[in-house]
Amino acid sequence: MHELIIGTIIISLMHAIIPSHWLPILTISKTHHWSNFETIRVTFLLGLAHVLSTILIGAVLGIMAYGLQVQVPAFTSKLGPIILIILGIYFIYRHHTHHHFHVDDELIEGPIKKRQLILSLMMFMILSPCSEILAFFFKAGSESIQLFILIALIYSSITILGMLLWINMALHGLKKINWHPIEHYAGLITGITILITGLISFFTN
Template identity: 50%
Template sequence: MNAIIIGSLLISLLHAVIPNHWLPVLAIARKEKWPLSQTMRVTFIAGVSHVISTVAIGVVLGFVGAELMDSIEQFTRIVAPSILVLLGFYFISQHYRHHHFHIDKQQLQGKSKSRLIGSLVLAMFLSPCMEIEAYFLLAGAKSALLLLLIATMYAVISLGGMLIWVRLAYKGIIRMNWHALEHNAGIITGAILILTGLVSYFIG
């Protein structure tokens, strides 16, 4: 159980830092000359939309995990850790194929403010964090309480992280090579998934 919590925490933190979701919001806010207050409101709304879709899928997978636990005795011992390891290798392979999912801010520019915000919210809703979903599956197989904990932890960290990074970047307090961080996210994510799967298998 500890491996699931730690793995979920690391993925949530990584997801909050990676700029592929919140950086387009910041770029558009600067282009449209939005004040910080409006930028933060739009970030919050878009972030909530993103969290809702991610958690909704996660809860469904959690119930699936609970059902599998009841019907497959070895699910949490063998099957679930194997899913994590396989997903880890998948995300690493996607990195080397240069498949990176992000919001295309170019397609969002040139729209009215209401359509722009609506497009951002819809784009965030339609791009849930698939990296965390395997942890919902495992958590559901353990207990409903663990599933709730993972969902709450992910929501708070992801939304809070987006708001913090947008605020700091808007004010110019932080300057990082965001492209390099986003580019290597697949390797980092994959490594966390594989490590969690191995720990769950040998210690679980």
């Protein structure tokens, strides 16, 4: 259990740091002359939409894992860690090919109503859930509902608070930093964390 909690914290921190989750919001806010308060409010709404879509998918996986645990407990106890190990290797392999949060030029520069713009951004976030954390939900679901809820709370709170923190700092000049190396190594650290969590869970369960 402890390895899942620690892994979730690290993954969530890396997830919040990735600029592709909040840097487009900053660009759009500057282009459309939003106030700082409006930018932070939109960031919160987008972060909330993002984590809710991820948790919803995670809940489906958690229910599947719980069902398997009831039917074939010996198999499920090893399936979760194996999935983590495979995903860890996969994310390490593809860490150099980032999954960017793409925003169309029309959204950034074109004439568009604020409500339509915000809804478009929310759809982007809803349709790009955090795939790195999903295996954690599967493993947590196979153990207990309490652990699943704890993982969901840790992930959602760190992700949303992290996005708000970074967007607030960016509004005060942090945008000048070269974020590409940070995003690159955040993906690598994420993959290593998932792999280590899977290995520990496999050999301790």
